[in-house]
Amino acid sequence: MTQQPNSRMSAFFLTNRAALFTLLALILLPFIVGLMDGESPMLVFANQSGNSKFAQGLAIEIFILALYALSFDLIFGITGMLSFGHSMFFGVGAYLTGISLKTLGLSLPATLGLVFIAAIVQAVLFGLVLPRVKGITFALVTLGLGSVFHIVVMSSEMGPYTGADVGLQGVIAPAFISPANERLRFYFIALTILILVYLLYKRFVDSPTGRVCIAIRENEGRARMLGYNTFYFKLAALTLSSLTAALAGFMHAIYQPIVSPNVASMGFTVTALLIILIGGVGTLNGALIGAVVYRLLDFGLRRYIGESASFISGTVYVLFVLFIPFGIVGTWKTKSFQVKQGWDRLRKLFG
Amino acid sequence: MEYILDVQNIHSFIGQYHILQGVNVRVPKGSITALLGRNGAGKTTTLKSILGLTPPREGKVIYEGKEVQGMRSFDIASMGIGFVPEHRAIFRDLTVEENLKIAERSKGEYIRKKEFIFDLFPDLKRLITLPGTSLSGGQQQMLAIARALVADNHLLLIDEPSEGLAPVIIEHMMKAIQLLSKDSTIVLVEQNFLVASQLAEYYVIIEEGRSVQEGSMKDLANDKAAIHRYLGAA
Numbered sequence: 001m002t003q004q005p006n007s008r009m010s011a012f013f014l015t016n017r018a019a020l021f022t023l024l025a026l027i028l029l030p031f032i033v034g035l036m037d038g039e040s041p042m043l044v045f046a047n048q049s050g051n052s053k054f055a056q057g058l059a060i061e062i063f064i065l066a067l068y069a070l071s072f073d074l075i076f077g078i079t080g081m082l083s084f085g086h087s088m089f090f091g092v093g094a095y096l097t098g099i100s101l102k103t104l105g106l107s108l109p110a111t112l113g114l115v116f117i118a119a120i121v122q123a124v125l126f127g128l129v130l131p132r133v134k135g136i137t138f139a140l141v142t143l144g145l146g147s148v149f150h151i152v153v154m155s156s157e158m159g160p161y162t163g164a165d166v167g168l169q170g171v172i173a174p175a176f177i178s179p180a181n182e183r184l185r186f187y188f189i190a191l192t193i194l195i196l197v198y199l200l201y202k203r204f205v206d207s208p209t210g211r212v213c214i215a216i217r218e219n220e221g222r223a224r225m226l227g228y229n230t231f232y233f234k235l236a237a238l239t240l241s242s243l244t245a246a247l248a249g250f251m252h253a254i255y256q257p258i259v260s261p262n263v264a265s266m267g268f269t270v271t272a273l274l275i276i277l278i279g280g281v282g283t284l285n286g287a288l289i290g291a292v293v294y295r296l297l298d299f300g301l302r303r304y305i306g307e308s309a310s311f312i313s314g315t316v317y318v319l320f321v322l323f324i325p326f327g328i329v330g331t332w333k334t335k336s337f338q339v340k341q342g343w344d345r346l347r348k349l350f351g
Numbered sequence: 352m353e354y355i356l357d358v359q360n361i362h363s364f365i366g367q368y369h370i371l372q373g374v375n376v377r378v379p380k381g382s383i384t385a386l387l388g389r390n391g392a393g394k395t396t397t398l399k400s401i402l403g404l405t406p407p408r409e410g411k412v413i414y415e416g417k418e419v420q421g422m423r424s425f426d427i428a429s430m431g432i433g434f435v436p437e438h439r440a441i442f443r444d445l446t447v448e449e450n451l452k453i454a455e456r457s458k459g460e461y462i463r464k465k466e467f468i469f470d471l472f473p474d475l476k477r478l479i480t481l482p483g484t485s486l487s488g489g490q491q492q493m494l495a496i497a498r499a500l501v502a503d504n505h506l507l508l509i510d511e512p513s514e515g516l517a518p519v520i521i522e523h524m525m526k527a528i529q530l531l532s533k534d535s536t537i538v539l540v541e542q543n544f545l546v547a548s549q550l551a552e553y554y555v556i557i558e559e560g561r562s563v564q565e566g567s568m569k570d571l572a573n574d575k576a577a578i579h580r581y582l583g584a585a
Contacts, residue, residue: 208452208453208455211445211449211452211453212453214442214444214445215442215445215453217444218442218443218444218445219440219442221404222436222440222442223453224404224424224425224428225402225404225424225425225428225434225436226425226428226453226454226498226502227425227426227428227429227456227502228425229423229425229426230425
């Protein structure tokens with residue numbers, strides 16, 4: 001009798017061993033990188049270890065990207081709404097954080113509250129068009145909304161607040177999470193937020209509401225004829241997604257010395273799309289893996305090849321779509337690496 | 352006679368095409384009523400018009416004494432109408448159990464109906480954790496019907512249940528539909544006259560978007576001229 005909880009525990013460890021191992025590796029990462037440089041964990045704790053600090057920085061960027069990609073996977077991968085204005089969800093969080101801290105001089109919790117309120121408002125704004133447009137029309141309308149935001153951010157009238165095309169600079173992060181002096185703390189906070197949001201998302205997708213979202217992706221008409229007012233489910237997904245992307249933007253504005261207007265552009269929406277295409281659309285953990293691959297590929301290519309890196313990364317993404325159209329996680333699950341089909345698709349591309 | 356559904360002279364359009372040009376269907380409570388007619392006559396459109404998926408522009412749809420035309424389809428469905436669309440429209444990305452659970456209109460319905468459903472379709476019990484994609488055609492059709500049984504539906508609209516199924520499976524499905532008719536009223540669209548005539552008590556023939564003849568199935572079975580003329584069967 002006493003063995004039961006034990007065996008349940010070991011079953012939990014067994015089924016989640018990959019996730020737990022990754023978690024352990026991420027907790028140890030700053031110290032391992034430090035040790036590889038011959039620097040003691042104490043030095044890492046004191047934020048004095050150069051290379052470890054650099055690795056933490058790269059990881060923080062990946063965590064933020066992963067949060068943002070997760071939020072896109074929820075509306076596109078799970079619920080089936082293709083939004084081309086998703087960067088606005090992130091941009092609103094980032095810019096509002098900057099303006100609130102720098103211009104309005106609000107505290108960090110007040111800023112976060114403001115960001116969440118704005119996130120809900122913009123989800124409702126996107127939701128207003130939901131019942132009227134579907135599929136590609138929804139993509140175009142959201143593209144329009146996102147473009148308006150990008151133009152406003154870039155306008156010279158908004159310059160004093162947003163920094164126009166230069167970007168928002170001079171946001172002072174509170175000392176206790178200063179990315180320069182307290183990076184290790186920032187690293188663990190960002191990691192914790194990512195894990196909590198990921199678990200929340202898993203919970204949501206496995207809930208009855210999440211199942212209806214998947215049904216909507218597959219066939220909205222069928223979900224309606226079962227008696228579901230699909231609008232509310234889509235709005236719920238949009239709101240959760242908007243809150244998450246705005247939270248990612250909030251962290252971005254605190255971590256980065258400058259909020260570039262690029263994060264409000266269509267290009268940044270495509271980044272989210274690319275990440276989940278790499279990782280696997282509608283899989284959630286694909287967003288995490290995709291963010292790692294995307295950021296490291298981008299970083300590595302830029303470092304060793306330089307400016308022509310985007311040409312190579314573009315080629316890599318095309319190969320991804322041709323050979324593993326279900327992304328890394330999707331391919332892993334179905335165990336179908338499409339080598340032959342990939343070559344066939346490649347041949348067709350060139351006639 | 353008490354009618355659970357009374358469709359009065361409805362006209363429906365798909366795009367600019369005037370598909371239904373005056374369809375009348377009366378469905379006695381507790382019966383199985385078959386909509387008969389050739390391909391493209393408007394049978395499926397009639398079902399969709401009842402549910403508001405193809406809202407009629409003219410005419411009335413009276414369900415349990417209430418006019419429902421013009422209402423939103425999910426509101427109509429919530430009044431207790433289950434729809435089993437053609438081509439076994441299940442959710443392929445959900446498991447068998449999730450497909451059933453999603454049809455709940457109030458909590459606990461699935462748990463209550465589970466036993467009844469698995470008695471009716473024992474195959475589904477075995478497949479419960481599998482995703483919809485891995486089911487055979489017959490199993491998908493069973494699941495589509497089972498899904499309409501989870502909620503407390505008074506009226507089931509079943510579209511082409513025998514289409515593309517092997518004879519053995521058709522027989523099993525017919526038995527299931529007969530069992531169901533004890534508790535609820537069924538409107539059946541069926542191309543296979545043999546299947547329809549064995550199941551249904553009443554029929555309505557739809558021809559080029561109009562209901563042209565109705566009555567009891569027994570009379571139609573003897574009316575060789577009508578069968579030949581409207582259904583093209585011998």
